[in-house]
Amino acid sequence: MALRMGQGTIAFALTELRVQLHEGLAIATSMIVQVVLLVFVVILAPSLLPYALLGAVVYSVFQLGQRIQNEAAFIRIDHKLNELYHASSLSAEGYFLGLSLGVLLAYLPPVVILLLLIELLAPLTAVSALVLTAVVALVWLFTCALGYIISTLFRDMRAIWPYASLLTNFFGVLPPVFYPIGLLPGYWHPIALAIPSSAAVVLVEAAQGGLVHLSNLEIAYAATSLTVEALALFGFAVYWARVTARER
């Protein structure tokens, strides 16, 4: 399954970037939950700050998928602009990727601010910085795919909204993204390590050393789960983008 992208994909990404940048308020407020949680942690349990900072980065990246979900649904259901792009030389996967890249570029500044905070308050080693880069990339693939797939499943904008809140809570709040996995009873660990968002955070914590104590087997399990889930879902989303470029 060869990806057919090119200049058109980049041009569409820049279009989306431009569209998103007009929503400065949305970009700024995309940080609210993370910042509020960080403030709580600083007040209530300052020792957990390194966990919460890493959690905030992964959470922010996961949220990109929710933006894609809403944007893709909006330009399809409300504007029908997808028809202009699908009936053109821009490939269906180029459309999906362009949208994903545009949203990423627009929402990058908040992530950069969080990374600077990490550098100031709880600096990472070179190895854990590399691990963070890798897991964030995988979470991005996962969340773009999930958001785009869900956006295609409905004919009504309002039917999509509940999913954004459901997914944010399921992937961002419930599993150990903002809090240490050690606070969960042991029998929950296999599940937490199989959920991409919490697996990503825990892998960086393990690389950083001292934040979490995992066996090598658990690390391998988390890394494999995250990689396989992210790549498989992304691959499916590319296929799905092609299939849904034509309605049935």
Add this chain to the structure above:
Amino acid sequence: MAEEALVAEDVRKRYVSRGAPPTDALRGVSLRIDKGERVGLLGRNGAGKTTFLRIVSTLLIPSSGSVRVFGRDAIADPDAVRSMLAVVPQEGKPFFHLTPREQVYSYLRARGFTRETARFRSEEALGQMGLMEIADRLSITLSGGQRQRTMVATVIATEAPLMFLDEPTIGMDPFARREVWASLRRLTAKGCTILLTTHYLDEAENLAQRLSVIERGKVLVEGTGESLKRRAGGTIRVSITGGEKLGPELESFGLLIPDGSALHVVTSPERVQEILGLAVRAGLPASVGPVTLEEAFLRVVGRSIDEEG
């Protein structure tokens, strides 16, 4: 023989969706359009026009039938034809947070045009659609008609070989509509091919060289506006105020259409003199004019509704 741009054969579509019983939106539609033609697709609401346009533009999979675009199978291999297409979807809108200038330019870029070509073509299309004065305002601040002009500008700027426009002039003022007509004429003069739908019959008559009327998913009539009028029973209309009184006497002259206080007689040019004579003798005011396409459409489609019940 002319080069074929679009050949659709026996296209059928049954929608099976939640919230509605299965609907046979198309029941065997065939249409052939040659390169450089402008063809109008007419029909009542729900006749199947949008369904047909979405199928031939690779946006909807038909239940059966075949579609070829410049000789290529658009159903088996949609990617092979997509770069030759451009569509104005029914009730589409430009990006709210782009200006018309950004919208047209960025769409051309996404289609792979170079910066220079995209800039040149977008300025040209904006000018043709009368958008220059508002080209740098966000589309969210534009009126419905201005947004629609932006959509049309976006698509005509591509000069794609085959364009599908679904009610492109909806909500436009008479000046804007004429700008669209002129642009579409220019495009076909350059070799582009156009299929459009419209409910403005004057537009269809002015713009389309050939018409296809569909009704309940089938082609009812195909041909020029003139041939459609002939099928309606004549090309001349004599309107007689208070003509009902003459009713029975007039029946032999052609089709009678009561319309408020007037009675229209659709007839052939040779018989006009006789009818006017009758009206004058009865002391009734009468006027003569061409049958409009709208009258012919009402007549032809109305007859079909009566027959099928």
